[in-house]
Amino acid sequence: MGSVKPLVHLNLTHKHTIYDEKPEPGDLIEIFRGGYQHWAIYVGDGFVIHLAPPSEYANAGSYSMMSVTCDRALVKKEEMWDVVGSDEYRINNLLDDKYEPRDIRDILRDAQSLVGRRRPYSVVGCNCEHFVTELRYGKPESRQVRSAVEITVAAGLAMGAIGAIAYAAGCFGSRDHEKHTK
Known part of the structure; x- marks a missing residue:
């Protein structure tokens, strides 16, 4: 499998992690929501960009499963800790062994250019994992x-x-x- 780093669980202050592993710009962040994973791409300075249907937010619990009914989502740039919340996450560049990552400048430019845009959303064909893998590798996969x-x-x-x-x-x-x- 690609470059996978250990799970990180945040303490209640959201300021420290069990591991000192820090993401680098362009890293894919896999967030464990319980029942599914949400994905974001780290863009530096503590921020991530992610494709978020209306029901996707930290600590949404079972409400986040409502994303299956959405057909549009918003590309957001938010502080990583606000997106992760109290959930576990890991750096998971899952397709690095299959595809060469795009140039980091291209990844960041393309990610920034999409912030604030509404995009088609489908759990099966256009989800948050498709979004970040397309940014990193140029190939949308889930x-x-x-x-x-x-x-x-x-x-x-x-x-x-x-x-x-x-x-x-x-x-x-x-x-x-x-x-x-x-």
């Missing part, structure tokens, strides 16, 4: 979406196999029943 699709396909295949086995068992069982009743 590991969360890929994992969800893989799980759904695997579950569908498993259910199909169970159905086929049940059908076959029913067919063979009815033949056995016919033999015994004759």
